[in-house]
Amino acid sequence: MTEEADGEQSRFRPTAHPLQRIGACALAVLGEASTPAELDPGAFEKAVRHMADDAATAVLVRNTKSERGFWLKASHSFFPNSKMNHPGNVRRTDDDLRDAVRRWRIRPARAAWPPVACVLCGSAAVGFYGKVDVPLAESDLYRNSTPRGHTGMALCWPCVCGFHALPYGCRLTGGQSIALHSWDDRFMARTSSRQVQRNRRLIALGQPDPRRVPAREVVALQELRAHDDRLTAGVDLLVFSNENRGHSLEIQSLEQPLAEWLRRSSRPPRGRGFPALLRAHATTSRPSVVGLARNAFRAPGRIVGASARYLISGLERGVLRDETSALATSCFSFTTEVMRMNQNEIDEIRSVGTQVAAWLAEADSAGALRELNSTLKEPKRMRHWLMRRNLDALLNSKSHSRGPLVTDDQFRLLFDPEVETPGSIASSSSCRWSSGCTSWVSSRPTASGSRRRWPTKCPTTPRTPTT
Ligand SMILES: [Zn+2]
Numbered sequence: 060m061t062e063e064a065d066g067e068q069s070r071f072r073p074t075a076h077p078l079q080r081i082g083a084c085a086l087a088v089l090g091e092a093s094t095p096a097e098l099d100p101g102a103f104e105k106a107v108r109h110m111a112d113d114a115a116t117a118v119l120v121r122n123t124k125s126e127r128g129f130w131l132k133a134s135h136s137f138f139p140n141s142k143m144n145h146p147g148n149v150r151r152t153d154d155d156l157r158d159a160v161r162r163w164r165i166r167p168a169r170a171a172w173p174p175v176a177c178v179l180c181g182s183a184a185v186g187f188y189g190k191v192d193v194p195l196a197e198s199d200l201y202r203n204s205t206p207r208g209h210t211g212m213a214l215c216w217p218c219v220c221g222f223h224a225l226p227y228g229c230r231l232t233g234g235q236s237i238a239l240h241s242w243d244d245r246f247m248a249r250t251s252s253r254q255v256q257r258n259r260r261l262i263a264l265g266q267p268d269p270r271r272v273p274a275r276e277v278v279a280l281q282e283l284r285a286h287d288d289r290l291t292a293g294v295d296l297l298v299f300s301n302e303n304r305g306h307s308l309e310i311q312s313l314e315q316p317l318a319e320w321l322r323r324s325s326r327p328p329r330g331r332g333f334p335a336l337l338r339a340h341a342t343t344s345r346p347s348v349v350g351l352a353r354n355a356f357r358a359p360g361r362i363v364g365a366s367a368r369y370l371i372s373g374l375e376r377g378v379l380r381d382e383t384s385a386l387a388t389s390c391f392s393f394t395t396e397v398m399r400m401n402q403n404e405i406d407e408i409r410s411v412g413t414q415v416a417a418w419l420a421e422a423d424s425a426g427a428l429r430e431l432n433s434t435l436k437e438p439k440r441m442r443h444w445l446m447r448r449n450l451d452a453l454l455n456s457k458s459h460s461r462g463p464l465v466t467d468d469q470f471r472l473l474f475d476p477e478v479e480t481p482g483s484i485a486s487s488s489s490c491r492w493s494s495g496c497t498s499w500v501s502s503r504p505t506a507s508g509s510r511r512r513w514p515t516k517c518p519t520t521p522r523t524p525t526t
Contacts, residue, residue, distance in 0.1 A: 068166060068216040069100035072180035077240040077297060078194060079179060082221035084251035085228030086110075089259075094248055095221075107220050110227075111164035113262050115157045118143045120265060127265025133231045136300045140191050163191075164223065166216045177215035184213035193222050194301035227255045230278050233267060235300045235307060237278050241318075242292035250282050276311070276352035283322045290319045296356065311356040316397045321355055324389055332385035336362075339369035339386065359397065366390050371435055374428075404472055411469050418448060418464055442474050 071083050073096070083095035089109050090102035098106070113130070123132035134143045142159040151159075167185045177184045189211030228251045230237040239250055261268055272278060279296045293315045299308040313321070325333040340350030340362075354361040366386055373380045380386075394400040419428055434441035449463045465473070 066100065067182045068185060069103045071095040071098055071103075071217045071221070072182060074179040074218065074221075076179050077295060078225055078238070078299075079218055079221040080247070081228045081238050081240055081251070081297075082223070082225035083217075084247050085255050086221060086224035087248070088252050088255040089224060089227060094244065103217070103220075106224070107164070110220070110223055111161055114143055114164060115160045117262070117265065118148065118156045118160050119153050121149050125265075129231075129233065129267045130262045130265050132233050133226060133236075136231075136234060136236055136302050137194050137226050138191060139301060139303045173213060175213045177218055178213050179218045180215060182215035182217070185216045185219070186214070187211040188214045188219055188222075190301065192219055194225060194299060227258050227262075229258075230254065230272060231258065231261070231268065232272060234302075235298050237272065237275050238297045238299070239279055239282055240295045240297060241290070243290050243294075245288055246282075246286055246290060246292075246294070249286060253282075253285070273346055274349040274352060276356045277348055279313070280321060280348065280352040280355065283318060284325045286322055290315055290322060294318045313355060316399070317355060317359055320393060320396045323392075329389060329392065332382065332387075332389035335369070335380070335382035335386040336366060336389055339366045363390050363393055367435075371432065374432055407469050407472055411465055411473065414464055415445075415448075418452070438474055442470070445470070445473075 071086075074080065074083075080095075086103070086106050087093065087095045087098050090098045090106035092098040092102050114134070117130040117134065120128045120131050122128055123135070131143065134141070138144065142156075142163045145159075148156055172183060172185050173187065175184050176182065187210035193212060193214075225238075226236070228238060239247075241247055241250075257268070275296060275298050279294060283290075283294065294313045296311045296313075297308065298311075300306060323329055324336060337347040337351060339347075340354065341347035342350060350365065351362065354365065366389070370380065370383055370386065373383075391405060394405055395402065415431070419431070431441075431444060434444045445465050449465060452464050
């Protein structure tokens, strides 16, 4: 029984705690295993020793501002009250410091284990752990300092070591740390592997990552672009700090469809549109990659909007950009893969574009193109403009036989049906031209609140209200 309990303390069990899972993946990389579940006791002990060695080396630096002090500085954001960061360390000898840090990283003796289970995985707990070992649990409202008389979370040794390994799996900044979490195990394994390998080099040097982080969301975008396989789950971006002053935990999420779309957007065959997608998000004050990454996490709908504005800005100068087709392909893939639009509806919208383009080509008028262009930012005006063109087309004897430029169903797809348009033309919004033109219902209520019904065969018929 005792041996079994001891063996349990060298094996990971999956848990649902995101920070512990990130740490567990990092520990697996340190132990040269593919996943936490594949860490055998020998590899687990090797990984734990490796972390203790790093901590014992870093504490000897003493000064976080020294040339090799970055790892010590970063540890303040994870274990601020630990033996690594005691204010009296400057006066202690090297041997004392090393011993204190190593004792902190040794599993408690079995006689000291409490008779309770680990709150995360259910194995036998080896002690109660609070802020010294566990960075945050919930939010900045949860201070992670236990109340008087309460010693902390009951944890088993593998779960404690998962938290100790957390810094290896994060993008370290010296302040808030950035980590990615997903229920896609392959994504977690590969992301952790890259991050741990990089952090091991930086920890050995005691120096910060020379790559600047332009925005936290960019870290996620970079990892998505580097991932080779289809994502099977969404991705959470966690930005946190366990420092005594300024605890924080912020979580931003990407749903799986959007995360997968972002991953594929920079890869063949869709990769041709990616440079244009980036350029579409550039501003004078913000790099393009920051704009794209922030829109993805904060307002995904703006990705298509930014792309449309980019293409329109070229049109305004009379320039048809070379990347128009590639960027349009990316935008259409966004509508099917992220917005989950029906392909038939997309075909209808494409059809409207083709019809309007043909009409403009036939009109051969720069003024008409400018008119359409000026309505692009105002759906109501565009709707009004299209309705006018519908009337023009139907009044024209040559084009009347071809039917309307935009059908009623297409209007419904393009515009919110609840949006009312001003003027008399607005009342044609419900005209069934495409299905025989048998009724025409005004969407505008009268002064008394009732709605008028306009029976007619086509818009050219004089209107006579019947109600
Ligand atoms: Zn546990």
